[in-house]
Amino acid sequence: MTSNDRIALYYSPQTRATGTRVLLEELGAPYDLHVLNMKAGEQRQPAYLAINLLGKVPVIRHGEALVTEQVAIYIYLADLFPGAGLTPALDDPCRGPYLRWIAYYGSSFEPALIDKFMKREPAPVSHSPYSDYDSMLGALEAQLSRGPYLLGERMTAADILWGVAFSWTMMFGFVPRKDIFAAYAERITSRPAFQRITASDAEMAAQHAAACGG
Structure with missing residues (x-):
């Protein structure tokens, strides 16, 4: 397994990105989280805007491929790991x-x-x-x-x-x-998978709130 085989997921807890992380778990995909504290506005900082000018999550990087937009990410990931059985093949009527x-x-x-x-x-x-x-x-x-x-x-x-x-x-x-x-x-x-990520998100969100004085 090389570093280029792993999925980088730009992420913030309890957002639309949660579903992408659940999907990665369901696929058994190797991934690394790049967590943004949205309560602190990290998604609007230049470093992240250089990745996604809209300042949204989720975003994934896989090798040289950078994929934004939730529906595109789902299609990309499910096709990348067909062995998980979560995507019909191109010649499948479904x-x-x-x-x-x-x-x-x-x-x-x-x-x-x-x-x-x-x-x-x-x-x-x-x-x-x-x-x-x-x-x-x-x-x-x-x-x-x-x-x-x-x-x-x-x-x-x-x-x-x-x-x-x-x-x-x-x-x-x-x-x-x-x-x-x-x-x-x-x-x-x-x-x-959903239960694991929900528990992780709750802990992460509490940490973000504490870091912002919440």
């Missing part, structure tokens, strides 16, 4: 639906969530990236009704992405706690 639901997260779910969080009037349906909020969630509910995972009986990296997302969005009331969503999130959050 590959298209798999990519669809990963892309749906970034292109439809997050824009809808931000509008809801900001209490903004959404764009007209004809101009909205997600149609309308109820339709956006309805598509997910319909897909999960075929469950237990997005691709039926087969768990993929897409489920790590969505299971973690449903967990925190239901916690904050952005997504209604419907039985189908709660049961789906539980399938992911009850797994050992």
Whole structure:
């Protein structure tokens, strides 16, 4: 194992990066954390802005490849470790639906969530990236009704992405706690990888708060 084989994960606890770390654990991937204290504003410092000009996490580096954007990171990592069985192969009929639901997260779910969080009037349906909020969630509910995972009986990296997302969005009331969503999130959050990272995040976040006088 050389240093170039390891994944560098730029990370802050209890953020979107948590799901990426859970995925790395599920994949059995070798990785190193580069932790940013966002409470101290380290994500806005020049050293990190040189890595990601938007000052966001997660970011991964693998050899010469630097990957930003959560959905791209999930696709990249799952493809990098196919032996873990969390990604359909290129010639697998499930590959298209798999990519669809990963892309749906970034292109439809997050824009809808931000509008809801900001209490903004959404764009007209004809101009909205997600149609309308109820339709956006309805598509997910319909897909999960075929469950237990997005691709039926087969768990993929897409489920790590969505299971973690449903967990925190239901916690904050952005997504209604419907039985189908709660049961789906539980399938992911009850797994050992999620439990390990959640415990680690809580400890790390407390350290960051203490360092900032919180």
